[in-house]
Amino acid sequence: MPLNFNDFGIDCASMAGSLETRLAAARQSGFTHAMIAATDIVGHPANTETAVRTIRDSGLRVTGLEALRDFEGLSGKLHEYKVDVAKSMLELCSRIGGRLLLTEASASAHADIDPEKIARDLRKLAFLALPMGIRIAFKGVSWSRTVRDFPTAAEIISLADCPNLGLAIDAFDVIAAGVPLDDLDLVFPDQIFLVQLSDFMLQEIRSTDEQAATAAHFRVFPGEGAHSEDIARFIVKLEEIGYFGDYSFDVYNTDYLQMPAETIADRARRAAEWLGETVLRRTLPVPNMERLRAARQAGNRN
Template identity: 25%
Template structure:
C-alpha cells in the first residue's frame, strides 16, 4: 500500500461544497463563493439547491427544478462568479433517486429527463463530474435487484460519456440498497465504464459501519464493541487494498455529532434516522464529532489516491437545530481542520 507522506498530502487539491456554508438568507451564493475562496479552497462542489436559490434571488420568485432553460442561463452566471473568485466547479451534486425505477414508469422517465437537464447545466458550468447518491427510495417502489441498478447506471454513464463527463457514485449510509463503501464499489465494478468511479465520504462510511444515531452509545450495538472495532478496521484495510486509486474521484470530509437523546428509530417525514443525522448533525473535523474519520481518510490515502478532498458539512449544532456563524471565519476554520486532518493521516 502507498505510504502517506507529508509532501504527497500537501499536493491534494481542496474543494468545498457550496451547500455546506451559510446560515441565513443573507448568506447568498456570491458571498459563499467569496468566503470559500478567501479560505484558500480552489474549487467547489456546486449544489443544485444553490442554483435554484440563486435563480430565485435573481428572478425575484422561485424557479421550478425542471425549468432547465432558465437554470442553464443562471448556471452560466454562476460559472462567471466562480471565475471571478478563482474557483473551479469540481462537481455538480446531489443527483438522487435515479436508479431502480420500473421500466416504463413515469418516475423512470422523469429521472432520465432530469439527467438530460443536469447535463445541459454541466456544460455551461464547465464541470465534468456528476455526483449520484445511492437511492434511498423505499424498496416497495423501486427494484433493488443489482442487475436493474447496474443497467440504469450504465445507461446514465453512456449519456455522460457523450460529453466526456464522469459519474461519481456515493454510498449514503441510509440508502435502500448501497449504504456502505463496498456496496457502491461492487456496483461501480459491475457497471464497468471508464467514466464511473466512487465518491467516498468519511461520514457516510463511518456512519454506516461504525455508528448509529438511534443508540445511547452512538455506536452500532448489535455486536460487542471489540468486534465492532475489529470489523471496522478490517473493512478499512480491505478498502485500502482493493480499490484502485483511479476509481476514486473524490473524498468528502465531515464528522458527526453523537445525538443525545438518540434519534427515534423510525422514518420521520420520509427520512430515515441516518438521513436525518446526515442532514443536520455533521460538523467539520475536530469540532465536536466522534466518528473515526481519520481511519477512513487513511484507508483512502493508502490506495494511492491523491485527488480531491472536499469539505461537505451540515452543521446544525449538537442538537441539530441550526448554528449561527460568520462565513469567512467559518470557511477559514474549515480549511484549518482540513489541513489538520491531512497532517494527522501521514505516516511521518
C-alpha cells in the same frame, strides 16, 4: 502522493449566504475548488446565467455538481422522468465547467434492488455524461433502498464497467455505519472519484433515522468532532491504497448556517491544516502555506 491544501475543497452547502458570498469566503480562506449544488444555480435571485458566470469568474475550480438522487432502479414513466432530470443536471454541470456529477443511491420505495438493473441504469447515465467529459460519482447511503455502502457501490460499478463511472465515498457514512476500513482494500483507487469529509459529535448513531438526521443537520469538520482518530485512520488508509483525487468538506450543519460564511470557511481551512500537517505528519507546501497566511491576514484586516 503527499496531501497538500489544494487536495481539499469545500462544499458551498456548508455555508450560509449568497452564492457570491460563499464562493468569495472559500477563495479568501485559500481553497482552490468548491462543490456546487444545482439549487445554488437555478435558485439564484437574478437568473441561472448570472449564477453560471459567478461560478466561472470565482477563480475556483468546480469539484462537482450535486446531487442527482433516486435515479437508478426505476421503470416506465418514473425512469423516463429521472432521465430528463439527469440530462438537465448534466447540462448544468457542463455550463459551470464541472467535470463530475454526484449521484446518491436511491431511497425510493419504487426502486428495483436487482444489481443488474441498477448497473444498467448507471451505465446509461454514464453514457449520457461521456460526450460532455463528465464523470459520475455514485455514492451508497445507509438509508438507500438500492446501495447502502461503498463496497456494494463498488460491486455495482464493476458490473456497469464504464470508464467515467466511479465511487464517491463519504467518511461520515463509513464511520457512522461502522464499515470496516479494510473494505477499501477491495476497491481500485482509480475507481474512487471523490472523497467527502466530515465528523459528528455523537459517540455512536443508533438507527438509520438518526444517521440520516445527523448527516443532514449535525455534521462538523474533521478535528472538531468525536471521531478524530477514525477520520485520521480513514485518510491514512486512502493514502495507503493510492487514492489521489479530490477531498471535499461536506459539513451540513443547521447551526453553521446561522454563522458568517467566512467563519465556516476558516473552520474548513483549519480542518485541512489538521489533516495535512497533524494526521499525516507532513507540512503543507510552502506556497500554499504562504497563501493561507496571506488569506488569514487579509481576513483580519477586513
